[in-house]
Amino acid sequence: MIEFHIEPRSGVAPYLQLVHQVRQALRLGLLHEGDRLPKVKDVAAKVAINPNTVLKAYRQLENEGLVSPKPGVGTFVTGTLGEPATSEHEPLRQELRRWLASARAAGLDPESIEALFRQTFRSTVEEER
Amino acid sequence: MIWLTWRQFRAQFLVAAAALAAATAYLLYSGLALRDDYRELTAGCPTGGCSDANQLIDTYSLPYWTGCVLVLLAPALIGAFWGASLVARELETGTHRLVWNQGIGRGRWLTVKLLLVGAAAVAVTGLLSLLVSWFASPLDRIGHDRFTPLLFAARGVVPLGYAAFAVALGACVGLFLRRTVAAMAVTLAAFAAVQILVPLAVRPHLEQPVHRVVALDADTLHSARTLGFTGTHGPSATFVAGIDMPDAWMLSDSSPVQDSDNRTLTFGTQPCRDSSHDLPSEDCLARANLHIAVDYQPADRYWPFQWIETAIFLALTVALAALTTWGLHRRLG
Amino acid sequence: MTAIVETRALTKRYGRRTALADCTLTVPAGRVVGLVGPNGAGKSTLLQLACGLLTPTSGTVEVFGRPPAADGAQLGRVGFVAQDTPTYAALTVADHLRLGAKLNPRWDAALAERRVRQLGLDPTQRSGRLSGGQRAQLALTLAVAKRPELLLLDEPVAALDPLARRAFLQSLMEFVAESESQATVVLSSHLVSDLERVCDHLIVLAGSRVQADGEIDDLLATHFRLTTARRDTDTLPAGMRVVNAEHTERQSTFVVRAERAVDDPSWVMEPLGLEDLVLAHLTADPRPVLEPQR
Numbered sequence: 001m002i003e004f005h006i007e008p009r010s011g012v013a014p015y016l017q018l019v020h021q022v023r024q025a026l027r028l029g030l031l032h033e034g035d036r037l038p039k040v041k042d043v044a045a046k047v048a049i050n051p052n053t054v055l056k057a058y059r060q061l062e063n064e065g066l067v068s069p070k071p072g073v074g075t076f077v078t079g080t081l082g083e084p085a086t087s088e089h090e091p092l093r094q095e096l097r098r099w100l101a102s103a104r105a106a107g108l109d110p111e112s113i114e115a116l117f118r119q120t121f122r123s124t125v126e127e128e129r
Numbered sequence: 130m131i132w133l134t135w136r137q138f139r140a141q142f143l144v145a146a147a148a149l150a151a152a153t154a155y156l157l158y159s160g161l162a163l164r165d166d167y168r169e170l171t172a173g174c175p176t177g178g179c180s181d182a183n184q185l186i187d188t189y190s191l192p193y194w195t196g197c198v199l200v201l202l203a204p205a206l207i208g209a210f211w212g213a214s215l216v217a218r219e220l221e222t223g224t225h226r227l228v229w230n231q232g233i234g235r236g237r238w239l240t241v242k243l244l245l246v247g248a249a250a251v252a253v254t255g256l257l258s259l260l261v262s263w264f265a266s267p268l269d270r271i272g273h274d275r276f277t278p279l280l281f282a283a284r285g286v287v288p289l290g291y292a293a294f295a296v297a298l299g300a301c302v303g304l305f306l307r308r309t310v311a312a313m314a315v316t317l318a319a320f321a322a323v324q325i326l327v328p329l330a331v332r333p334h335l336e337q338p339v340h341r342v343v344a345l346d347a348d349t350l351h352s353a354r355t356l357g358f359t360g361t362h363g364p365s366a367t368f369v370a371g372i373d374m375p376d377a378w379m380l381s382d383s384s385p386v387q388d389s390d391n392r393t394l395t396f397g398t399q400p401c402r403d404s405s406h407d408l409p410s411e412d413c414l415a416r417a418n419l420h421i422a423v424d425y426q427p428a429d430r431y432w433p434f435q436w437i438e439t440a441i442f443l444a445l446t447v448a449l450a451a452l453t454t455w456g457l458h459r460r461l462g
Numbered sequence: 463m464t465a466i467v468e469t470r471a472l473t474k475r476y477g478r479r480t481a482l483a484d485c486t487l488t489v490p491a492g493r494v495v496g497l498v499g500p501n502g503a504g505k506s507t508l509l510q511l512a513c514g515l516l517t518p519t520s521g522t523v524e525v526f527g528r529p530p531a532a533d534g535a536q537l538g539r540v541g542f543v544a545q546d547t548p549t550y551a552a553l554t555v556a557d558h559l560r561l562g563a564k565l566n567p568r569w570d571a572a573l574a575e576r577r578v579r580q581l582g583l584d585p586t587q588r589s590g591r592l593s594g595g596q597r598a599q600l601a602l603t604l605a606v607a608k609r610p611e612l613l614l615l616d617e618p619v620a621a622l623d624p625l626a627r628r629a630f631l632q633s634l635m636e637f638v639a640e641s642e643s644q645a646t647v648v649l650s651s652h653l654v655s656d657l658e659r660v661c662d663h664l665i666v667l668a669g670s671r672v673q674a675d676g677e678i679d680d681l682l683a684t685h686f687r688l689t690t691a692r693r694d695t696d697t698l699p700a701g702m703r704v705v706n707a708e709h710t711e712r713q714s715t716f717v718v719r720a721e722r723a724v725d726d727p728s729w730v731m732e733p734l735g736l737e738d739l740v741l742a743h744l745t746a747d748p749r750p751v752l753e754p755q756r
Contacts (some may be wrong), residue, residue, distance in 0.1 A: 045636035133564060
């Protein structure tokens with residue numbers, strides 16, 4: 001069973017914070033398929049958070065295919081993040097290194113590179129949606 | 130709601146009950162002793178009018194006046210401590226915001242509180258009045274003065290009316306002032322004002338007073354309360370006399386003495402002039418065919434007056450309760 | 463979306479002082495609504511009008527489509543915890559529960575007793591000897607054991623220390639999660655961080671006017687801080703509504719409302735925390751703020 005927490009000043013909607021925490025737990029191996037998520041009522045009472053927020057987070061996770069509710073029993077983890085194994089990270093890292101080097105060669109300072117990366121990353125993610 | 134009222138009111142009520150019990154013990158003890166003495170006294174002179182009678186009043190003056198003061202004070206204190214705190218304390222501590230949001234309306238809240246506290250006030254004062262009336266009845270039979278303003282208010286049923294009125298007055302003042310201590314002070318002051326005003330301005334006119342011309346014969350002169358001149362002795366000083374009638378309420382303390390031609394007598398024109406004394410002798414005056422005119426409420430009006438005045442105070446109570454109910458919805462809204 | 467509380471041009475004056483002016487808003491059903499605004503914005507007045515403790519000078523307020531506190535049944539459907547959570551100092555905790563049981567037809571004695579046990583309150587303790595947090599919890603217990611459909615809370619945590627505040631909010635959320643047909647809660651506060659946790663709907667009240675009103679997630683998703691070289695407000699692209707603008711000699715900082723963040727090399731546009739979002743709306747109206755009303 002995992003525990004949730006809320007960081008009010010983050011600017012991230014509370015339900016998204018819960019979603020992130022479930023994904024993180026999956027990634028870290030704290031949650032496995034078949035595990036039950038805490039009951040909405042318990043999360044609400046423990047974290048002092050609106051039950052609607054918990055419901056919304058669980059629905060979002062359901063839409064992502066990570067969990068599914070069993071009426072009257074609870075919400076269970078059904079999926080994994082399906083990410084490629086860490087070993088496949090290496091070739092991607094190499095590629096990124098090469099790109100960073102060419103960005104430096106083009107005269108961009110680290111902060112400009114970061115801004116450019118973030119900007120491109122965000123617009124790409126949005127286009128994919 | 131009844132339970133809540135009782136729970137909030139318990140301590141105050143127990144204080145009053147304890148005070149009542151103490152007063153009962155004291156007056157019961159004195160009252161029984163008084164009755165023994167009274168029996169001895171009346172056995173000695175069956176026709177009444179004993180000269181020792183006044184001595185009996187002196188002997189028992191402490192419990193007698195304690196009783197009177199208790200009956201007079203009880204409604205005032207009840208009004209201040211029970212009535213004024215009834216609404217004001219809730220407003221002061223903000224608990225009205227708690228209780229008015231329970232499943233009963235504030236109208237019912239007030240009704241139950243006023244009725245219960247009012248009933249308790251009437252019961253306590255009624256018992257006290259009954260006790261004091263019982264204690265004092267032998268002395269009243271000697272004194273024949275129960276219709277006088279002070280004793281009238283301390284006997285019979287009027288204290289019940291006062292008690293109900295005081296509670297409603299306290300509640301109403303508390304609602305408009307919203308401060309317990311201020312409400313208590315104002316309630317006491319207002320109640321005292323009413324208690325002074327009523328015997329002066331209202332009670333004498335409950336019924337048209339009887340106007341009677343009384344001849345100043347030997348008997349009347351003998352029992353006269355006052356006989357003399359007004360102001361300094363001179364031609365402008367009027368010759369006046371005041372008389373008592375048993376159990377009646379004399380509205381005129383003293384009245385100008387008139388002769389058979391209805392002339393008012395003054396210093397210098399009075400009969401039986403005596404160079405050595407300012408006051409003429411009673412024997413001489415008794416033969417002078419003089420008379421005075423008096424206004425009074427006769428003794429048989431005592432109980433009608435008790436009931437009328439009680440009814441007036443109960444009507445005032447209802448009016449104040451209505452005003453409080455109205456204010457509860459309007460003024461706090 | 464059914465409106466539980468609906469006000470139209472609601473106005474409350476005390477003599478010449480206006481506590482709430484021309485307030486029109488709706489509280490949707492089944493939400494936990496945060497009512498936020500500076501002291502004196504009329505939050506307390508609004509809540510007291512909604513529970514029928516006050517009557518409007520003009521305008522209307524309806525709860526469940528009826529005037530507030532119209533009768534016992536209506537009173538039974540609404541729970542109210544007043545500011546400073548008043549209780550009877552001379553009465554014990556058990557007395558308070560008994561009071562609630564005697565005065566409320568739908569009283570849930572089991573719930574009340576369970577809560578008192580959970581909170582570790584001594585039933586024989588007089589409420590005058592309870593700590594502020596315990597008293598607030600007792601007041602909340604009285605309000606929720608009525609099984610209200612609408613729960614109004616007037617600054618319930620303002621006077622509490624952080625620990626008691628968290629405990630209170632936990633209790634409150636437990637009640638919300640437990641209520642069968644989900645109860646509607648209106649909670650006034652000036653502590654935005656608390657509201658962000660527990661509320662899903664926010665009403666920003668300033669100068670007794672509704673400045674912002676909506677689901678918190680929507681509000682967060684559509685408000686941004688935009689930092690750029692100094693430029694005029696009207697040069698921003700259409701689709702951005704400026705809530706608040708601040709200029710220095712060289713720089714302009716806007717709080718804008720927009721469907722989504724727009725990337726542009728000439729500015730930085732980032733999400734806004736709820737607290738800053740609320741502050742932006744509160745400072746959007748330059749009208750002077752009235753003194754708090756008690």
